[in-house]
Amino acid sequence: MKILFSFLPKPEQQTNLIERFPEAEFIFQKPLDEETLKSADVFVTYGEDLHASHIENADRLKWIMVASAGLEKMPLKEIANRNILMTNVRGIHKTPMAESILAHILSIKKSLPTVAENQRKGEWSNRVKSSELFGSTALILGPGAIGGEVGRILQAFGVHTIGCNRSGKISNYMDEMTSFADLKAVLPTADIVLSILPSTDETRELLTYKHFHCMKRSAIFMNFGRGDVVKEEVLVRALKDECIAHAVLDVFEKEPLREGHPFWxxxxxxxxxxxxxxxSQYVIRALDIFSRNLSAWMSGIEKMENIIDLEKGY
Structure with missing residues (x-):
């Protein structure tokens, strides 16, 4: 059995895999080698280097492991047509992303950018606006593993959490739930609107100017999912019109963000x-999931972690 990686784990991580699975042949190559892929049974990738033409020629390929959560650059249709199993590392981002999101929220609430700017200018000023996170409401679009972890931490700060997904089905660490269809009804109650949505047919351009017009003028909008949940020209307009107070953006329609973009x-x-x-724990956690799944796959166990529904794209 040949397992091809198109990224390079640390040497000790490669050695650990080779020693743990002596019956497998591991090949670590960067970038993707198309000839090697043709004879691989398993392919491990970050999900940005595999194209439809590769699938056509990879006759032996049975399983693709994506060491990322996002799958929008994968040729899902061709993979489905070949009935190739695909898994990802959904869930490993929850700790670092939740910490990053909370850091941004507290930074804005306590005006830390202003404090830092005052320091650079050598200006002593304690007339800096500061507000509390306690007693506020956070609306989380996409309350999965990451959203649930954010909700857990926010609840510890005394924040009321509202989850929003396609169905409105209950999610962990959400005080209440709503659906995409009823989103406008709850937006006026939210002090923080956080999107952690993947890029799917249902979520692309989900948020329109009307949605931002429904939000509190003091609201913080945060996008840590995928950039295409809102058109950037719509968000720029909403910010200029002061529909909301702040935007914290970790993802964009096109990356890297172009020079001269208004956001800068x-x-x-x-x-x-x-x-x-x-x-620093990213690859470690990704390889832990891969190793557990590889053990199950080699033992003929069908129940594996993070199997992707190729029709839904997640």
């Missing part, structure tokens, strides 16, 4: 270069 110079926007999930 807007005082009420924080640009985070798609880094909220960065962690």
């Amino acid at each position: 110079s807007m005082n009420n926007v924080i640009v985070s270069p798609h880094m909220s999930s960065h962690s």
